[in-house]
Amino acid sequence: MVNKNTYLIAGIITLTLVIISLYVGYNVEVNTYNQLHDQMLENSMEGESYLLLTNFLEDKEIHGNNDNMTDTCKILKSMLDKQSAETSSLYNQVYRLETSTIISDKKKYNLLRKQYFLANFRLYLSYKSYIEKCGANNDNLQLILFFYTAEEECPDCIVQGRVLDTLRQNCKNVRVFAFPTDVNMNLLDVMKMSYKIDRDPTVIIDNKDVIFEGLTSYAQIRRYINVCK
Amino acid sequence: MRLVDRTDIKRGKTFKSKRHPHYAILFIILLMGILFYTFQNINPFWIVIGANSVLLYVSVLFLVIYATGDELDNFNDTNENLPTLSVVIPCYNSGNVIINSVEHVLNSDYPKPIEVIAVDDGSTDSNTKEILKRLEHDKGIRVIYKRHNAGKAAALNTGIKYSHGEYIACLDSDSYVEKDAFKNMVKTMQKDKNYGAVTAFIKVYKPNSFITWLQEIEYYCAFGFNMLSYARLNSIFVTPGPMTLFKKEVLDEIKGFDETNPTEDLEICWRIRKRGYKIGYSKDAVVYTEVPSKWKPLLKQRERWYRGKYYNVRIHKDMMFNPKYNIFGMFVLPISFFSEISAFALISSVSYTLGKNIFYGILNTLGMIQTGLSHQIFSCLLPGTGPMAAVQMSAILLLPFAFVSIASYRMGIKKLKWNHIALIPVFLFGYGVFISYAYVVSVIKEFYGCAYKW
Incomplete structure (x- = not known):
């Protein structure tokens, strides 16, 4: 027959295994979060350095010291494109990690998401400043702002996102910057007010001052894209 | 109210039930x-x-x-006072495998003559009948021919009725005993007078495909490792169909197998337990059995096994959480x-x-x-x-x-x-x-x- 202590020993071993697994799982999530946080910081620093660089170049222009605008624009463009790819990948990582978190508190991912939106807005401003400085420079860059609802059900937002994805794939010179209208952030509130956004989804073609409220087809938006490369 | 009605069957293997x-x-x-x-x-x-x-x-x-457990098979290695043994083998259209099964039984090193009884459960395959006749004539086994197919449990009960051994081994026609299996099981049975049945270590016969290799591990876990642990807890869950040794007096007391039960091997184990008997395990008694080599038959087999458990829990629900049945009733059965x-x-x-x-x-x-972009939204x-x-x-x-x-x-x-x-x-x-x-x-x-x- 089996000793009664056997049941207790088995229980202790089982509990120990569970605690170890929880500890390991928690540490894995914390490390993953920290890595993502560091990537966000790095992305932020690159964004800051771009803006500082543009200020520096402006200063050189004023003093008539910038003879090589073409090369400068090339460098700026490659910096922007690299940032654009990194920023997009950052959001995918934030979303995936947030949904797959099982032990840690999910609320800390809200902060990362807000950092992403700041990075996205900074990227948008950087592109605007690039276009002004380099005069589109045969790139014919076209910026589009896309406002959607994240927290509530919005099938039109999903379809609109698909439409803009298709546009981006077909026209490599188009850049789309997506911002949710229902996240609590001052920056986003100010953007909503300044563009008078009261319906989701809303698409704004930047330099054309064209605003589409509600679901808009690919053909309608494409009409306002002069050059599609 | 039972969801599935038990209907007595005169012929055929299918248990009919009301659909709900x-x-x-x-x-x-x-x-x-x-x-x-x-x-x-x-x-x-x-x-x-x-x-x-x-x-x-x-x-x-x-x-x-x-x-940490003690060895179970501590017994005197003598051949004195070994009981007479009968082996009952039910058979239905299994002529191609029963020869092997009988050969292994006859090659056993059990020191006393073994009475072998094959029960033909209404086979429709003429090859099976010829093989049984040949075994009867050449090997001296006894064959009982049933006119209609009434299921394995009924065939076993027929064989038990005509057997004379003090111990009865119920063996499947596609299962093959090792030489010393009977001796080991009998000696385990003799170790404790409260044993009503003893189970063996069931292994897969010649696994040669992916699906049979997986079942091989499964059988080692279920009929080897788990069965050993259950035995040490005095909570063996099932007396496996491929091969189990019973005391004839116990079978007579409980009136044999339930002929209307889809998993008679599980049911009889619980019924023996209810009578106050224990179930032993002999890990040195090895029996090989054929297993399904395709997924569909395997799924069908498992469905029957698992449904059998639910079916039998309804019949023997008084065992659940019943301290009268010690670890089996309070822990093993609920945990299953x-x-x-x-x-x-x-x-x-x-x-x-x-x-x-x-x-x-x-x-x-x-x-x-x-x-x-839509990925950013969802x-x-x-x-x-x-x-x-x-x-x-x-x-x-x-x-x-x-x-x-x-x-x-x-x-x-x-x-x-x-x-x-x-x-x-x-x-x-x-x-x-x-x-x-x-x-x-x-x-x-x-x-x-x-x-x-x-």
């Missing part, structure tokens, strides 16, 4: 509602872990018992249903996650959604998958199951090779999902009241 589709539909709707609400609020990973936590404890308990709960948790979690992935994958293919192609924390945690929590598999292998094969170790993860993950699926299908079919089929 409305019970099944209600059950499925209720279950889907509960599961959907749960998955919306709790990560599926926790649901699987929670359901598996009890099985985790059982695995650890069995490992501790295995490591955690396999089903765990199976439901696993299958529903996998279905929920895969279902969402496939659904949005189809939408993506049809061009209704795309990744990229990422549905990979919801909740690939969390590294879950992978790490699962690896730790699956360790006991891996150790059980290795310990089981060690019982079955003395020397482990690398190909054996490599099969263990496949067994734990892949085969575990298949068995979970079989559990889920069994529960639904039992609710629906489907006929049992062999």
Whole structure:
């Protein structure tokens, strides 16, 4: 027959295994979060350095010291494109990690998401400043702002996102910057007010001052894209 | 009210039952509602872990018992006072395998003559009848011919009725005993006068395909490692159909097998236990049995086994949580249903996650959604998958199951090779999902009241 202590020993071993697994799982999530946080910081620093660089170049222009605008624009463009790819990948990582978190508190991912939106807005401003400085420079860059609802059900937002994805794939010179209208952030509130956004989804073609409220087809938006490369 | 009616059958192997589709539909709707609400609020990973936590404890308990338990087979190695033995082999269209089975019985080193009784359960195959006649003439076994097929339990009862041995071994026609199996089982039976039956170590006969290799590990776990642990807890769950040794007086007392039961081997074990007898285990008594080599017959077999458990729990529900039956009633029998709960948790979690992935994958293919920007709004192609924390945690929590598999292998094969170790993860993950699926299908079919089929 089996000793009664056997049941207790088995229980202790089982509990120990569970605690170890929880500890390991928690540490894995914390490390993953920290890595993502560091990537966000790095992305932020690159964004800051771009803006500082543009200020520096402006200063050189004023003093008539910038003879090589073409090369400068090339460098700026490659910096922007690299940032654009990194920023997009950052959001995918934030979303995936947030949904797959099982032990840690999910609320800390809200902060990362807000950092992403700041990075996205900074990227948008950087592109605007690039276009002004380099005069589109045969790139014919076209910026589009896309406002959607994240927290509530919005099938039109999903379809609109698909439409803009298709546009981006077909026209490599188009850049789309997506911002949710229902996240609590001052920056986003100010953007909503300044563009008078009261319906989701809303698409704004930047330099054309064209605003589409509600679901808009690919053909309608494409009409306002002069050059599609 | 029973959901499945037991109908006495004069012929044929199928147990007819009333169909109750409305019970099944209600059950499925209720279950889907509960599961959907749960998955919306709790990560599926926790649901699987929670359901598996009890099985985790059982695995650890069995490992501790295995490591610290006393040897069971301590008996005098003499051939004195060994009882007379009868071997009953029911047969239905199994002429191609019964020869082998009888040969192995006759080659046994049991020191007394063995009475071999084959019961032809209304075989329709003329080859089987010819083979039985030849065995009767050449090997001197007794063959009882039944006119109509009435099922294995009825065939066994017929054989028992005509047997003369003090101990009766009920052997399947596709099972082959090792030379010393009978001797070992008889000596185990004699070790404790309260034993009413003794089970053997059932192994897979000549595994030669992926599906049979997986079953090989499963049999080592179930009939080797787990059976040893159950024996040490005096809580053996089943007297396996391939081969079990009974005392004739006990069989007479309980009036043999239940002929209307789809899993007569499980039912008789519980009935013997209810009479106050114990069930022994002889790990040195090895019996090889043929197993399904295709997935469909395997699934059918498992459905019958698992449905048999639910069927018999309804008949013997007084054993559940009954302190009269000690560890068996208070722990082993209730815990056995955690396999089903765990199976439901696993299958529903996998279905929920895969279902969402496939659904949005189809939408993506049809061009209704795309990744990229729309991915920023909702990422549905990979919801909740690939969390590294879950992978790490699962690896730790699956360790006991891996150790059980290795310990089981060690019982079955003395020397482990690398190909054996490599099969263990496949067994734990892949085969575990298949068995979970079989559990889920069994529960639904039992609710629906489907006929049992062999």
